[in-house]
Amino acid sequence: MFCTNCGKAIAPESKFCPDCGARQTAGLPLSQSMPVGPPAPAAAAMTVPAAAPSTSSPAGRPALWAGAAALVVALVGGVGYWGWSRTDDQIVRQLADEEQRRVAAERVAEAAEITAAQALLDKHIAVEEAEAQARARTSVQDQNKRTTVNR
Amino acid sequence: MVPHGNRNSFDIRQKNADGSQIVVSQQQLPDGTKRVTGFKQTDDTRDGTTTRVYADGRLVTQGRDFERRSVGSGTSFVTHRNGLRAAVLPDGRPVFQDRFTSFRDQDGRERRMIERTRYARWWNGRPEYEPRPVVRRYDVVYIHGAPVAQYRPSRFVPDDYRGHYARFAVPVVVAAATWVAFASPVTSYNDPLALMGDMQISSAFEEGYAYSTPYGASPVYDAPEAATLRSQMTTVRQHVKTSVQGNAALKDQLAGVDVQAASSRVQEAVGSAVPIQIPEEVRQQVRKQVRLSVAMHQNGRPLVLADVLASGYARIYLFQTAQPLNVAQASAGVECFLNTGDLIGFSKLPAGEGAFAEMKVVASGSSSCLPGEVVLVRLTDLQEMLNGFSERVEENMQRVSACAASGKC
Numbered sequence: 126m127f128c129t130n131c132g133k134a135i136a137p138e139s140k141f142c143p144d145c146g147a148r149q150t151a152g153l154p155l156s157q158s159m160p161v162g163p164p165a166p167a168a169a170a171m172t173v174p175a176a177a178p179s180t181s182s183p184a185g186r187p188a189l190w191a192g193a194a195a196l197v198v199a200l201v202g203g204v205g206y207w208g209w210s211r212t213d214d215q216i217v218r219q220l221a222d223e224e225q226r227r228v229a230a231e232r233v234a235e236a237a238e239i240t241a242a243q244a245l246l247d248k249h250i251a252v253e254e255a256e257a258q259a260r261a262r263t264s265v266q267d268q269n270k271r272t273t274v275n276r
Numbered sequence: 277m278v279p280h281g282n283r284n285s286f287d288i289r290q291k292n293a294d295g296s297q298i299v300v301s302q303q304q305l306p307d308g309t310k311r312v313t314g315f316k317q318t319d320d321t322r323d324g325t326t327t328r329v330y331a332d333g334r335l336v337t338q339g340r341d342f343e344r345r346s347v348g349s350g351t352s353f354v355t356h357r358n359g360l361r362a363a364v365l366p367d368g369r370p371v372f373q374d375r376f377t378s379f380r381d382q383d384g385r386e387r388r389m390i391e392r393t394r395y396a397r398w399w400n401g402r403p404e405y406e407p408r409p410v411v412r413r414y415d416v417v418y419i420h421g422a423p424v425a426q427y428r429p430s431r432f433v434p435d436d437y438r439g440h441y442a443r444f445a446v447p448v449v450v451a452a453a454t455w456v457a458f459a460s461p462v463t464s465y466n467d468p469l470a471l472m473g474d475m476q477i478s479s480a481f482e483e484g485y486a487y488s489t490p491y492g493a494s495p496v497y498d499a500p501e502a503a504t505l506r507s508q509m510t511t512v513r514q515h516v517k518t519s520v521q522g523n524a525a526l527k528d529q530l531a532g533v534d535v536q537a538a539s540s541r542v543q544e545a546v547g548s549a550v551p552i553q554i555p556e557e558v559r560q561q562v563r564k565q566v567r568l569s570v571a572m573h574q575n576g577r578p579l580v581l582a583d584v585l586a587s588g589y590a591r592i593y594l595f596q597t598a599q600p601l602n603v604a605q606a607s608a609g610v611e612c613f614l615n616t617g618d619l620i621g622f623s624k625l626p627a628g629e630g631a632f633a634e635m636k637v638v639a640s641g642s643s644s645c646l647p648g649e650v651v652l653v654r655l656t657d658l659q660e661m662l663n664g665f666s667e668r669v670e671e672n673m674q675r676v677s678a679c680a681a682s683g684k685c
Binding site: 243 | 575
């Protein structure tokens with residue numbers, strides 16, 4: 126077995142760790158006794174067989190209870206983390222979707238504004254050109270009149 | 277040291293013993309590269325002028341009632357506070373000169389006008405003197421209290437316009453301009469207005485390019501003041517870099533002083549013959565504006581900034597820089613340069629009583645503000661750009677008529 130405090134290998138049934146002197150309350154394997162971050166649901170499931178030994182001795186009962194408690198904490202923590210990370214992912218995704226929609230809407234509005242502006246510029250060109258052509262026609266007519274008068 | 281908001285953008289200011297000041301600005305560009313610019317500022321208390329020599333050879337002098345800009349020892353452009361402008365060659369000969377004049381209108385009222393006499397125009401990168409000076413007249417208008425000339429086109433005889441609306445009888449062959457690169461190059465034109473549109477872009481960049489290249493025997497980039505400044509800038513940056521390395525607090529404020537950036541980048545930029553890329557949509561927009569300008573010219577109607585702003589198409593309208601300008605970036609306040617030909621559009625339409633507009637650079641030469649940068653431009657300079665656009669259209673109408681006659685341009 127391993128020391129619950131420093132993790133060094135110690136003799137089975139040791140009450141104290143010969144290395145760090147920590148009291149060995151539960152002779153659980155290292156993987157069960159040391160918290161390893163927020164456990165994933167799969168990691169929590171892996172601890173189930175070890176938490177239910179059918180051949181435990183009366184001396185091992187406190188260790189069994191401690192193991193069970195650790196398992197519950199791990200399960201609750203795991204499920205909590207899973208739920209929290211899921212919520213966080215959802216929020217991030219939702220914000221990204223909203224941003225995408227906003228950018229897309231802005232692009233559509235901008236494209237519409239540009240199209241409208243182009244139409245106004247085209248209209249202005251048409252108006253000025255029509256006036257210019259009318260001016261040119263009048264000028265030709267005036268010139269013809271002058272030529273006729275001179276003749 | 278004056279930080280600009282992020283660890284890669286800051287000014288380094290150093291006072292010299294003679295009272296002048298060297299300012300080195302390092303700026304991080306959106307693509308992550310660093311740009312280093314710098315100038316030496318000298319204040320003359322006797323005549324109240326402030327002169328800045330920039331590392332790329334530009335020279336800007338601010339006086340009490342004028343601003344003079346030039347690229348190295350090239351052509352100088354002067355804008356007076358009363359609205360008059362002038363341009364002078366390095367040998368002292370005028371390119372153009374404004375003066376106030378007055379005339380009586382049909383109602384007998386006396387009107388003040390600005391008369392601009394143009395002595396030279398640019399052809400193949402060189403000033404060519406007109407056989408007879410060209411005189412143009414401008415209305416004097418006020419934009420937020422600042423006087424500015426507004427070009428009123430003098431109409432040609434009707435026949436001179438007719439050729440611009442009909443396709444060329446024989447396609448006009450055009451030699452490729454080395455200073456611009458269109459997305460889809462054309463070597464011959466059937467449509468006069470398409471030719472005029474492309475010529476509008478290339479002839480203006482040609483002029484701007486001429487201002488950035490050595491004129492006669494006078495070098496531009498290696499003007500002695502600019503060369504000395506670049507050497508001083510390197511020393512200043514080296515000094516700061518050493519100080520930063522030995523000072524944890526300073527190191528935390530500044531990500532890195534780029535000692536190499538200025539000299540190499542400036543050298544690359546100035547006098548570089550890299551063609552200016554013109555996106556197709558920009559080309560098409562300029563063609564439309566030229567078409568409008570030809571028709572307005574025929575109707576004797578001026579291009580007026582207030583009309584553009586009220587038109588509903590201001591947000592797509594492109595302004596072509598008429599004369600070299602020193603402008604500040606809207607965000608960082610760092611200065612950059614707009615040269616003749618550079619195209620800009622509104623980033624935000626001006627509102628209220630502000631004398632400046634936020635303009636986005638659309639296409640620009642290698643020593644100018646970068647495309648995409650937002651810069652502050654005086655509204656009076658925007659009107660001057662409209663004047664320049666209209667005058668260029670007028671000149672190009674004559675050029676295109678000559679091209680049509682010979683079949684090539």
